[in-house]
Amino acid sequence: MVYVHEDSFEGFLSAVFTVFEDKKTADFTLRTTEGVGLGFDEERTVISDTEHADRVINRLRSLGIYRRVYTAYLYGGVEDSILLYIKRALSLGGRPDQQRYDDAVKTVLTASERVGSEAHRFLEFIRFESLREPNGGGEIMVADIEPQYDILHIISNHFVKRFPSQPLLIRDMRRGKALVWDCENWHISTLPELLRPNITSEGEFEDMWRRYFQCVAIPWRRNRKLQQQFVPLRFRSNMTEFKTQ
Amino acid sequence: MELSDKLAILGEAARYDASCSSSGSGRQGRRGGIGNAHMAGICHSWAEDGRCISLLKILMSNACIYNCAYCANRCTANTPRATFTPEEIADITVAFYKRNYIEGLFLSSGVIKGPDYTMELMYKSLLILRTERGFCGYIHVKVIPGTSPEIVNRIGMLADRVSVNVELPAAERLALLAPQKNRENIIAPMEEIRSLKLQNAEERKQFKTAPIFAPAGQSTQMIVGATPDSDAKILRLSSALYKRYSMKRVYFSAYVPVGSHPTLPPPETKAPLLREHRLYQADWLMRFYGFDAEELVEANDNLESDLDPKCSWALRHMDMFPVEINTADYSELLRVPGIGVVSAKRIVAARRIRSLEHSDLKKLGIVMKRASAFITCKGRFESRLSFGSSLLRAFLSEAGPYDGQMSLPEFASVPMITEG
Numbered sequence: 001m002v003y004v005h006e007d008s009f010e011g012f013l014s015a016v017f018t019v020f021e022d023k024k025t026a027d028f029t030l031r032t033t034e035g036v037g038l039g040f041d042e043e044r045t046v047i048s049d050t051e052h053a054d055r056v057i058n059r060l061r062s063l064g065i066y067r068r069v070y071t072a073y074l075y076g077g078v079e080d081s082i083l084l085y086i087k088r089a090l091s092l093g094g095r096p097d098q099q100r101y102d103d104a105v106k107t108v109l110t111a112s113e114r115v116g117s118e119a120h121r122f123l124e125f126i127r128f129e130s131l132r133e134p135n136g137g138g139e140i141m142v143a144d145i146e147p148q149y150d151i152l153h154i155i156s157n158h159f160v161k162r163f164p165s166q167p168l169l170i171r172d173m174r175r176g177k178a179l180v181w182d183c184e185n186w187h188i189s190t191l192p193e194l195l196r197p198n199i200t201s202e203g204e205f206e207d208m209w210r211r212y213f214q215c216v217a218i219p220w221r222r223n224r225k226l227q228q229q230f231v232p233l234r235f236r237s238n239m240t241e242f243k244t245q
Numbered sequence: 246m247e248l249s250d251k252l253a254i255l256g257e258a259a260r261y262d263a264s265c266s267s268s269g270s271g272r273q274g275r276r277g278g279i280g281n282a283h284m285a286g287i288c289h290s291w292a293e294d295g296r297c298i299s300l301l302k303i304l305m306s307n308a309c310i311y312n313c314a315y316c317a318n319r320c321t322a323n324t325p326r327a328t329f330t331p332e333e334i335a336d337i338t339v340a341f342y343k344r345n346y347i348e349g350l351f352l353s354s355g356v357i358k359g360p361d362y363t364m365e366l367m368y369k370s371l372l373i374l375r376t377e378r379g380f381c382g383y384i385h386v387k388v389i390p391g392t393s394p395e396i397v398n399r400i401g402m403l404a405d406r407v408s409v410n411v412e413l414p415a416a417e418r419l420a421l422l423a424p425q426k427n428r429e430n431i432i433a434p435m436e437e438i439r440s441l442k443l444q445n446a447e448e449r450k451q452f453k454t455a456p457i458f459a460p461a462g463q464s465t466q467m468i469v470g471a472t473p474d475s476d477a478k479i480l481r482l483s484s485a486l487y488k489r490y491s492m493k494r495v496y497f498s499a500y501v502p503v504g505s506h507p508t509l510p511p512p513e514t515k516a517p518l519l520r521e522h523r524l525y526q527a528d529w530l531m532r533f534y535g536f537d538a539e540e541l542v543e544a545n546d547n548l549e550s551d552l553d554p555k556c557s558w559a560l561r562h563m564d565m566f567p568v569e570i571n572t573a574d575y576s577e578l579l580r581v582p583g584i585g586v587v588s589a590k591r592i593v594a595a596r597r598i599r600s601l602e603h604s605d606l607k608k609l610g611i612v613m614k615r616a617s618a619f620i621t622c623k624g625r626f627e628s629r630l631s632f633g634s635s636l637l638r639a640f641l642s643e644a645g646p647y648d649g650q651m652s653l654p655e656f657a658s659v660p661m662i663t664e665g
Contacts, residue, residue, distance in 0.1 A: 226295030
């Protein structure tokens, strides 16, 4: 049986709910409405259902695998393995992570770890620029990112805790979304309403940072290959120290 | 002098300090303030030399009155001098921090007038940061030998980590090369930090809200290759420092000739990068793999240069292999080349569910190229290299002449590894 679900986390969770309800965990395939079916198998369209999705989330939380499932989902394309992973967790009554030799478990863990490491990269590489609101408004720190996966939710907690009294705007330029923090609440917004002038990266401290960055390197230890291993080129267009002014 | 020029001079002057870690402290942020500390530490960039930048590493001043022969900032060196004011340090730190360039501040200094005078200025910088600016990010302070205990105590109450550099592996060389320093006034503040930390822990048992003295503990650094000391001597000293002072880290810094002195290597000498790399590998084995300094060097004076110290040990102890993956203790697994801390833990967890085959191991993250000659699964040995053959050594060695550009991935990423 092929389960066709909406291309969203809620859509995916609704499909998970339906597969378990149908007792089809031994014979199922998940596909999004965007995907193309081969037409060989019987199909069932799953309508997204918030209540079903919430029930699945609660169960995942009680099994201690919610974050794992969410991050693996963000990786994309491993939905079938995630469902098998959940099935193993249910029969075990907890995390099946020690069964890494199992292909489905290994697939989910690898996907989740890749998303996790992408998120960690942005704890390292996000570069804020100071923008003043017009008409004597306050200061807001703005950063642009182009992450491979949709990691805004995952990094929100880190930045909100770190800057309790500093308004932040982190714009995912690839997906047209932004993390907005006003020192009281944070939420994920869509970009158009938040369009602001391009970040210029000009300023006293930006220049000082670029100069410092050159000075701390020990010339006789120069090793650009190693540097690139740690800061791949794709991150550099949004990093102050790699922008040439 | 412009602030930017000062930063360039004092950033360059601080770059030979190897310590960069921002880990080991869980300092919380607070409303109205800025920053917090991340337990595992975060690197924010990597410079052109492939070393990570986690903290704003600067000197308070490089106008040093000392004349240590191995140091680029000695008073007789011909180099531009600058001194920050405490306010300037606070300004740059906060401005960089809020842009997410850094995890915090690493503050060291040359000696202005005397140790206490300099350390008071550094204390003032910390006080401004922690109180006026509400800064809760990471701070590491380098203590100058000879500083009064009372100042060390005040600094430790504001900093996350404090450290004193051992400088050279042999005490007698120190007297020769750094006439104003001696082993006693280096050891004294280490002892002081250790006892203040113990005393603070006692106080915190009674008053849970009492501030923590240097939550990320102390570390130290020594220069490798400036003196003829052997690896064995360096590792024994490191081991003693870890045990006696509960050091979180001992850093090694390959010496590059910056001055001339009859007992120092001549100016054309290349810095011993490979040696530094092997020492760090050995250091890792002592801290995370249960190896003792004596086991790593045994009868030799120095570590082998073309084999990592773990392979080198394994080849000297072939009688202890092969190890059966399904029954070996965790500590035995850790000693197998190609098995690290993470993969050893995965093996122990996975084999509780079912016994493991060779085909499972790659999925658990074991480097089979290295490990296969040292292990069996359910009694089966699957290496093509017959056990104990002389080919094995050739296979494991990192061949080719060293060109000084070897990558040091494990060590450049030091701050990401949780300590303690």
